[in-house]
Amino acid sequence: xxxxxxxxxxxxxxxxxxxxxxxxxxxxxxxxxxxxxxxxxxxxxxxxxxxxxxxxxxxxxxxxxxxxxxxxxxxxxxxxxxxxxxxxxxxxxxxxxxxxxxxxxxxxxxxxxxxxxxxxxxxxxxxxxxxxxxxxxxxxxxxxxxxxxxxxxxxxxxxxxxxxxxxxxxxxxxxxxxxxxxxxxxxxxxxxxxxxxxxxxxxxxxxxxxxxxxxxxxxxxxxxxxxxxxxxxxxxxxxxxxxxxxxxxxxxxxxxxxxxxxxxxxxxxxxxxxxxxxxxxxxxxxxxxxxxxxxxx
Amino acid sequence: xxxxxxxxxxxxxxxxxxxxxxxxxxxxxxxxxxxxxxxxxxxxxxxxxxxxxxxxxxxxxxxxxxxxxxxxxxxxxxxxxxxxxxxxxxxxxxxxxxxxxxxxxxxxxxxxxxxxxxxxxxxxxxxxxxxxxxxxxxxxxxxxxxxxxxxxxxxxxxxxxxxxxxxxxxxxxxxxxxxxxxxxxxxxxxxxxxxxxxxxxxxxxxxxxxxxxxxxxxxxxxxxxxxxxxxxxxxxxxxxxxxxxxxxxxxxxxxxxxxxxxxxxxxxxxxxxxxxxxxxxxxxxxxxxxxxxxxxxxxxxxxxxxxxxxxxxxxxxxxxxxxxxxx
Numbered sequence: 001x002x003x004x005x006x007x008x009x010x011x012x013x014x015x016x017x018x019x020x021x022x023x024x025x026x027x028x029x030x031x032x033x034x035x036x037x038x039x040x041x042x043x044x045x046x047x048x049x050x051x052x053x054x055x056x057x058x059x060x061x062x063x064x065x066x067x068x069x070x071x072x073x074x075x076x077x078x079x080x081x082x083x084x085x086x087x088x089x090x091x092x093x094x095x096x097x098x099x100x101x102x103x104x105x106x107x108x109x110x111x112x113x114x115x116x117x118x119x120x121x122x123x124x125x126x127x128x129x130x131x132x133x134x135x136x137x138x139x140x141x142x143x144x145x146x147x148x149x150x151x152x153x154x155x156x157x158x159x160x161x162x163x164x165x166x167x168x169x170x171x172x173x174x175x176x177x178x179x180x181x182x183x184x185x186x187x188x189x190x191x192x193x194x195x196x197x198x199x200x201x202x203x204x205x206x207x208x209x210x211x212x213x214x215x216x217x218x219x220x221x222x223x224x225x226x227x228x229x230x231x232x233x234x235x236x237x238x239x240x241x242x243x244x245x246x247x248x249x250x251x252x253x254x255x256x257x258x259x260x261x262x263x264x265x266x267x268x269x270x271x272x273x274x275x276x277x278x279x280x281x282x283x284x285x286x287x288x289x290x291x292x293x294x295x296x297x
Numbered sequence: 298x299x300x301x302x303x304x305x306x307x308x309x310x311x312x313x314x315x316x317x318x319x320x321x322x323x324x325x326x327x328x329x330x331x332x333x334x335x336x337x338x339x340x341x342x343x344x345x346x347x348x349x350x351x352x353x354x355x356x357x358x359x360x361x362x363x364x365x366x367x368x369x370x371x372x373x374x375x376x377x378x379x380x381x382x383x384x385x386x387x388x389x390x391x392x393x394x395x396x397x398x399x400x401x402x403x404x405x406x407x408x409x410x411x412x413x414x415x416x417x418x419x420x421x422x423x424x425x426x427x428x429x430x431x432x433x434x435x436x437x438x439x440x441x442x443x444x445x446x447x448x449x450x451x452x453x454x455x456x457x458x459x460x461x462x463x464x465x466x467x468x469x470x471x472x473x474x475x476x477x478x479x480x481x482x483x484x485x486x487x488x489x490x491x492x493x494x495x496x497x498x499x500x501x502x503x504x505x506x507x508x509x510x511x512x513x514x515x516x517x518x519x520x521x522x523x524x525x526x527x528x529x530x531x532x533x534x535x536x537x538x539x540x541x542x543x544x545x546x547x548x549x550x551x552x553x554x555x556x557x558x559x560x561x562x563x564x565x566x567x568x569x570x571x572x573x574x575x576x577x578x579x580x581x582x583x584x585x586x587x588x589x590x591x592x593x594x595x596x597x598x599x600x601x602x603x604x605x606x607x608x609x610x611x612x613x614x615x616x617x618x619x620x621x622x623x624x
Contacts, residue, residue, distance in 0.1 A: 036419040037430060044434050047493065050459055051448040062451070067459045113341030120334040128342060135349040137602050139554050141578045141595040145359065145588060146352035169348040170341055199333060228441040230557040235583060246443040250561060253447065261451065268444040279439045283432045290505035 055265035062261045075262055082267035090241040091248040095227060097160045098244055102167045102226040103219060110170040114177035115203050135171035140231060148235055158242040163233055173218055180214040181207060217289025220282040227275045245271040360592035367586045380593030393569050394577040401488055402552040408492045413499030421507045438498040446561035449490040453477045477563055480570045487562055487571050499544060506540030546609045553602050574598050
């Protein structure tokens with residue numbers, strides 16, 4: 001929100017200022033900006049390009065010196081070979097289940113908790129919020145062994161519930177959502193109350209729609225983290241068919257090794273396509289979402 | 298503490314006054330509301346308690362013992378804080394891991410924030426196709442680390458890596474170098490891979506922060522004849538400082554947890570040249586099966602994170618609790 005102090009700046013002065021400054025500063029700045037962009041895109045694009053062409057090369061071509069920038073004879077069968085080298089379908093289902101269940105459980109927890117923190121005055125709220133903030137500082141190295149022992153005691157090793165359970169704590173999401181909820185226009189929420197809406201109705205019909213960019217951002221952050229998670233699935237699974245994709249692809253390498261680089265790289269592409277798709281769908285909300293969430297004030 | 302009191306105070310007062318105005322039996326209503334709030338909060342707090350705080354306590358308990366499950370029927374020996382004392386006084390591998398993690402934290406974060414700031418400034422300008430560019434440069438961040446680590450392995454390879462070829466073509470080196478199997482280069486190669494992955498995300502956070510700076514400030518500065526350099530250092534940087542501090546803090550905690558990149562890219566090697574704190578801890582627990590010593594290592598990392606967070610929040614003034622909420 002712009003502060004009201006700026007609201008009465010005369011428009012004419014703005015345009016005048018624009019006219020006065022644009023001619024002198026713009027060409028250089030614009031060229032610089034585009035140059036920077038080109039560098040950034042190149043830095044991102046080249047390595048990504050390399051993994052894609054690598055997946056399409058024969059092993060011989062990968063070992064070729066000097067390296068080739070495009071595959072001579074695209075080996076689409078690398079994908080097929082990768083798919084058969086590991087139980088990709090089972091791993092894909094595991095990854096999907098872990099990502100969806102983990103994201104839904106975590107966000108549901110966080111949404112209700114953040115709503116209460118932001119809008120309902122209850123005794124002990126500050127203590128509870130400190131509790132949440134404190135959990136942000138606990139690193140995975142600390143929790144992983146006890147969580148493993150717990151999951152093992154429950155008999156959940158090598159199961160989807162075992163993979164999901166330790167990830168439903170939602171310290172960051174709760175913190176992030178609370179910040180975003182507090183920055184929503186108070187008047188709208190009060191108006192809903194005056195109209196007789198209860199808390200759940202307010203949450204569903206007013207708060208969540210208003211916070212859509214933030215929710216989209218959180219869905220993306222959480223889903224990407226779950227899909228890409230490596231350490232916990234590595235520890236909590238011991239069989240090829242119960243692994244998630246990142247862990248499966250890690251073991252694909254130890255199976256195929258450097259003799260089948262193309263196959264290994266094709267396997268890695270299979271891992272990243274679904275999350276890239278989600279990313280491309282949701283990313284337009286990202287900047288706005290983060291702006292009203294964690295980084296705000 | 299200070300920062301969220303106002304927000305809470307305000308909420309409490311508004312609600313209380315409204316309740317007083319509309320509902321005669323106020324205390325009943327408030328109790329019901331509090332009970333409902335407790336019901337909303339309970340699942341999240343319970344989850345956090347079960348998967349974060351209970352494990353913290355459990356890990357601390359384990360860290361007080363000497364446990365080695367590699368040999369069957371070895372009894373647990375209670376050593377109190379002995380594992381911690383060993384870590385601090387007599388563990389060169391821990392000191393090495395600390396140095397590696399520190400090097401990564403310093404170099405990686407410095408590079409990420411300088412580059413991320415440049416990206417953010419560029420992306421914050423209006424131009425054709427901005428949405429597309431924003432999406433494109435975020436791709437490295439969304440890539441699974443296992444995947445990008447594999448990719449860098451191929452790129453950095455000593456005899457057929459394209460990185461060597463590019464440097465040769467540009468005349469920077471005169472012979473192929475073993476980037477990820479040399480004790481000298483490896484950590485820098487790994488930092489390069491980490492910067493590649495996380496810079497876009499830092500840029501995204503900074504862009505989001507920049508959106509909150511009122512455009513009028515820049516127009517006023519332009520009228521006063523401020524140069525772009527001045528505008529950055531007098532307006533953008535100071536107003537972005539809270540964002541920068543929060544992002545730095547989160548990234549710092551991330552570096553303490555960094556495991557998958559060294560795990561896949563270098564295996565912590567050569568030797569222990571790229572063994573981070575969390576990789577070392579993981580190995581002591583899950584490879585050596587020394588649950589006690591490993592838990593003590595994890596506890597030490599937790600302490601380091603607490604100290605870092607404390608410095609960020611108290612000394613640098615990062616508004617983590619952040620509720621100078623704008624209305």
